[in-house]
Amino acid sequence: MKAKAVFYHAGCGVCVEAEQSLAAALDPARFDVEIVNFASAPERVAEAEAAGVKSVPAFVIDGRPFHINHGATMDQVRGAT
């Protein structure tokens, strides 16, 4: 069974770079990667915060948050949505 990896972002430049270089790099044989853009899915903010996401872009892999560089805080994300 594949592990779940969710990449959360907000469409920012830092986010796009991380998506293209890192989110796209995961092994498709072992991971189901879902890309969530808060600009089009603001209802997913609560789920990301519950997993420990403090800023975007971020991965949640097997329930653990990994913040990648820094595009925006979740407060900024909420203000923008």
Place this chain on the structure above:
Amino acid sequence: MKAKAVFYHAGCGVCVEAEQSLAAALDPARFDVEIVNFASAPERVAEAEAAGVKSVPAFVIDGRPFHINHGATMDQVRGAT
């Protein structure tokens, strides 16, 4: 030809978690992943900083730095080596 991905860390708890979850997740068909621990390879600090690494753990993929969570600054790394 595979892309080069270097994962720099300093042996910290945050580093180990990122190594196990994220560095190990890259597609081996597309990436040659090298793990560099500054504790045993302090001579690699300059190369990481030249690529833009400001803290560890961090990936450099195709020459672009991606900082993952925050274990230690490079100043702290230099102080520890």
